[in-house]
Amino acid sequence: MINNIGKITLYVNNQDEAKKFWVEKLNFVVKFEQQMGPAMKWLEVAPSENEFTTFVLYDKNMMAAQNPKINLGHPSIILSTNDIDKTYDELKENNVEVGELMKMPYGSMFKFNDQDGNEYLIRQD
Known part of the structure; x- marks a missing residue:
């Protein structure tokens, strides 16, 4: 069944600014970053390369457009x-x-x- 807490999505206003915050100020590493189309990027950060659980830094406006009913006030x-x-x-x-x-x-x-x-x-x- 479930074997790990995999990812916690943080809804952010600007992915690049969020990436800079987590990487430069908290010394996190980028675990995964990939363009998912012209307007969407998947971006994950974690405290280290060995950490399984990551924060997904997801664009708040993109999520609101994809799922208007979602609560953007808390992590997913x-x-x-x-x-x-x-x-x-x-x-x-x-x-x-x-x-x-x-x-x-x-x-x-x-x-x-x-x-x-x-x-x-x-x-x-």
């Missing part, structure tokens, strides 16, 4: 799994409210809600 938590299909099936069997299983070129993922309606994402990279 992304959990990691080695077997997304099995995890999806197990959560459904446990009567967890799950969203659609999405298979993307950069990873497979699905959303689920806890007992209070808080949303999480599980991803297999």
